[in-house]
Amino acid sequence: xxxxxxxxxxxxxxxxxxxxxxxxxxxxxxxxxxxxxxxxxxxxxxxxxxxxxxxxxxxxxxxxxxxxxxxxxxxxxxxxxxxxxxxxxxxxxxxxxxxxxxxxxxxxx
Amino acid sequence: xxxxxxxxxxxxxxxxxxxxxxxxxxxxxxxxxxxxxxxxxxxxxxxxxxxxxxxxxxxxxxxxxxxxxxxxxxxxxxxxxxxxxxxxxxxxxxxxxxxxxxxxxxxxxxxxxxx
Numbered sequence: 589x590x591x592x593x594x595x596x597x598x599x600x601x602x603x604x605x606x607x608x609x610x611x612x613x614x615x616x617x618x619x620x621x622x623x624x625x626x627x628x629x630x631x632x633x634x635x636x637x638x639x640x641x642x643x644x645x646x647x648x649x650x651x652x653x654x655x656x657x658x659x660x661x662x663x664x665x666x667x668x669x670x671x672x673x674x675x676x677x678x679x680x681x682x683x684x685x686x687x688x689x690x691x692x693x694x695x696x697x
Numbered sequence: 698x699x700x701x702x703x704x705x706x707x708x709x710x711x712x713x714x715x716x717x718x719x720x721x722x723x724x725x726x727x728x729x730x731x732x733x734x735x736x737x738x739x740x741x742x743x744x745x746x747x748x749x750x751x752x753x754x755x756x757x758x759x760x761x762x763x764x765x766x767x768x769x770x771x772x773x774x775x776x777x778x779x780x781x782x783x784x785x786x787x788x789x790x791x792x793x794x795x796x797x798x799x800x801x802x803x804x805x806x807x808x809x810x811x812x
Binding site: 619621629630631632633636674676678684685686687688689690 | 699739740741742753754755756785787789796798799800801802803805806808
């Protein structure tokens with residue numbers, strides 16, 4: 589079982605829809621990152637969370653430490669949001685990051 | 698543009714060979730991270746350097762090695778290459794190398810194909 593599970597694996601939405609991508613992990617963490625990988629391969633860091641909620645434009649990321657779960661929400665989705673979204677965690681007492689398999693989002697006009 | 702540069706963009710080589718991938722961090726960033734992204738394994742953290750010293754090690758094979766030079770650029774050396782080493786190799790940088798506090802800025806990646 590992967591230490592970091594993402595769902596769904598693939599997601600297709602119509603422009604304007606509200607999107608939710610989920611990330612669950614197995615043990616305690618000190619930080620969680622959400623990354624966006626564009627179709628061309630480039631990676632951008634969207635958020636880094638250790639608690640609570642963060643918002644940047646149409647993107648919102650939340651984390652529930654007790655439930656070992658994080659969500660990435662996209663409001664008013666747009667075709668340019670089409671990308672792979674990857675969750676990455678840093679476990680306690682561990683210096684390396686572990687990654688989810690990614691969620692491939694396609695937003696249709 | 699993240700400000701992180703990687704060379705070369707593409708590399709094709711044969712099994713058993715040795716290659717060197719290069720990364721220049723953003724101006725002012727002291728820490729460099731290396732990641733491997735393959736089709737079957739996804740993204741994996743390989744190694745992190747901070748100001749010339751190794752800070753953290755992930756799933757890096759013994760055939761792979763890295764170093765960070767005094768001018769802060771970093772090189773990842775891959776030797777005795779196997780077909781399974783074919784992947785995208787990303788470098789990222791951050792100011793202090795504190796993974797729990799800092800955003801990492803990713804380079805465009807080097808696509809390695811081992812034939």
